Amino acid sequence: MTTSTPSPPAISRVDDDAAIRPVLAEVVRSGFVEGHHRGSLVVLAADGSVELAFGDPAAPVFPRSANKPMQAVAVLRAGLDLSGERLALAAASHSGEDFHLDLVRTMLDEFGLAEGDLRTPPDLPLDPVEAEEYLASGRVRDRVTMNCSGKHAAMIAASAANGWPVDSYLDPAHPLQQLVLGAVEEASGERVAHIGTDGCGAPLMSLSLVGLARAFRHFVLAAPGTPERRVADAMRAHPEYVAGTRRPDTWLMRELPGALSKMGAEAVQAVALPDGRALAFKIDDGALRALGPVLARALELMGVDAPVLDRIRDVPLFGGGERVGEIRAAF
Template identity: 55%
Template sequence: MTEIITTPRRTPGPPPPVREPAHVPLAHVVRGGVVEGVHHGSVVVLAADGSVEFLAGDIEAAFYPRSAIKPLQAVGLLRAGLPPLDDESLALAAASHSGEERHLTTARRILDAAGLTEDDLRNVPDLPYGAERREEWLRLGHGRTRLAQNCSGKHAAMLMTARARQWPLDSYTDAAHPLQQAIAATVEDLTGQRVARVTVDGCGAPLYAVSLHGLTRAVARLATAAPDTHEGRIAHAMRAYPEMVSGTGRDVARLMRAVPGLLAKDGFEGVQVAALPDGRAVGVKISDGGDRARMPVTAAALARCGVDPGVLAEFARTPVIGGGAEVGSLRAAGALAPPPEPAPAP
């Protein structure tokens, strides 16, 4: 087995300040030439050397990354002693999956390898996340289960690590559990800052407040890591299996397929991070949690990283429909605004 190299760890700096973030307008919903809605938020673009190339809003305030923190948690599991897994399973450990059959099969495979079952999971039972899969699931007469919930891959890997380390299983989601303490230390190392607050995420696992700047810096570290490091292993698995990280047709998977080498992860409440192999990276937080603004703003930020706007075109705008026809669009605005669209023909 190839030796896993551990990258040097840094002493984290102070935690980000807990305050009301000073968000700014990032996206406009335009209907018939009139701005119908405005999405506020914050965005940061990092250069390859880690310096801030562009920012809008408040990138230093503490916030909860939600599922965008999962790649960092997955690195923490490897550091804590997660037994060897194939790339498909590692990708699922960092996933917000759609509950497709391959996602459930892989989560079961992780549990089986640890001698555990779905009953050992402590995430919240739910329906599959993907709309099409959820409808199919309900047609088949299924209800909410822990395995179908979008974080089951992460929880299965957490359990596998706890079993390997002979740590308690039924309390693995407690913030004071040695597994979660190891993950918290990894989050602080990768972001370069101490955690400002700890709460409980929707799935039941601990969630750590960091800054948008720190989160983006951490994802850039994963994207540039050597393949024989824990960070590099997670980045490689996610790039190799983007549909395992999200699901068939999901925008994050399509974005990773469209931009060679891109590492990307979304999170509830309008969070998105993405990083290129050379360290250029973007972080986005939509203040109202509006998911519809997340990808147009991300596309505009990636264009500032030098990604071909033509490649990003399908992500850069969302049509606004009236009477079954397109009457406008949702696009990035403010300092991120693209060139104006041509006026419609009279």
Template identity: 55%
Template sequence: MHRSLLADAPALREPLYSPVAHVTRGCMVEGIHYGSVVVLDGDGAVRFRLGDIEAACYPRSALKPVQAVAMVRAGLPLDGELLSLATGSHSGEERHLAGTRRILELAGVTEDDLRNVPDLPYGPALRDAWVREGRPPSRLAQNCSGKHAAMLYLCTLNGWPLETYLDPAHPLQTAIAEVVEELTGRRIANVTVDGCGSPLFSVSLHGLARAAARIAAAAPGTAERRVADALRGHPEMASGTGRDVAELMRAVPGLLAKDGFEGVQIAALPDGRAVAVKIADGANRARVPVAAAALARAGVDPRLLARFEGEPMTGGGRPVGRIRPVAALDPTAFATA
């Protein structure tokens, strides 16, 4: 898409969030999570909206499928498990570390060439094991290492500088920015730095859902379809064993889904229906049930989503409440709270 055809960048303002989930205990609402939700029909029309879907927001790792599309378009030759890993936020399992090492080997570089921040594995059990064993943080274990290894691989293939691959002015990052704008349909509002050190482009939640839809519904042979097939075929390589985003893709046939820090979630179906969620306080406990309710609004069979309804609140060791989407999003919420 030519840049002159893009809509203006979303507004940089304090988002006008709405209640999206209630924390119930007994017969009362004990707490409220605020946020924004958008549901798109297969033709791109907004079927449902709640909160502020047009303000600029940071998609965090939910943007990784878009970044991967840009890299595939620029010549990244990965597919299957390794492309899924390049699209993911992995838990730090051995398969994730081995996959990242394989990408680095293909690129002819080493872990020392990575510029992501050293960290312990993201998966809690794995992180605890590393601490017990006295293993230090590493760039390989950090959850974005697959993406960074893929970035280095693409740089070696295109003759781009390796040392500065995270600079927003680097050819790699300008190529990614162009695809972000194309798939979201709007200019980027602001550029900052993500937790892993890579450039982070701000978009609207509406634009993020639009990008997810375009990837999920892409035709065979396109870069978008390669990324979608890799994610759908190998969801645990983009996340980890037992991670909710992988379980969601396993539960809903054809679903493409990606989570991001600070309560961001995208999910899209092969016919172009898509949802995007932003939880204002970044709470994962609200992200999952709100995303599931949004998918039900998109027409997904609620029976497939039942296990993602939200964690129970306990009292005295027994369930006494639940985290539930608000009635505006899920009209059955209070009937089953």
């Protein structure tokens, strides 16, 4: 449905057709709403109850890289001793900045591994600015440059340390991936309904958005020293290694003390606050440009008031090199 008015719909808006997700974000150009991004969203109260829901947050989705904290828990449970920046990088979708790539290579050396051991597909840096500079320097797609390389380095190292097959560490039946499955189900409080293959080649466990929010809540409330708390603390202490210097996850964890934040491909986002409040959402069409405005609005509805929200929500549209509109939340 297209409307010429720039005013967002009221928060109580519900689609007549239950099969169609509600509009979470609008594309506004020159005062004209030219498009919509639909999706589902859930907010959990501090006690874990559902406080706000749009769309169908009980339906299974692939959280994509929002599952990485659970994958990092699995390598800790497998006995791999990681901490600090290294543990943050094991849970990262890194931007491919030089400090990310340097630490991945350092980790491989420390584990006695080679870059060729990685099963990540060769890729460019995830950050567009970094990708341009990378190509301008004459470099080509590389396995280390792929944003999941830190996670894969940790997975291979954990497998090697336990005497598990290294060449099949991405098989869903592999002992490490069974640990991942257990970590996902334990943190979310629900059974995994579907297992697919993520963009990096790793097994991908589905969850509902409610389960995903519950998992992030579990991480921030976990007892100190537990694998979940160790992962959460490493991510929050070193957010640049989880994402990058120009990424909303980094900004949020750096500027909102105690917040745990992780995005996933196809426009998935999960956040937990230190008091146990949490949110998760997915944009149906996978448009990453809608993440910031929706995330900022959801946090506002949770009572968060911080300057970082203005930075996260600002997604401009340009015409002729000038700003002529924006992507904005519509709930």
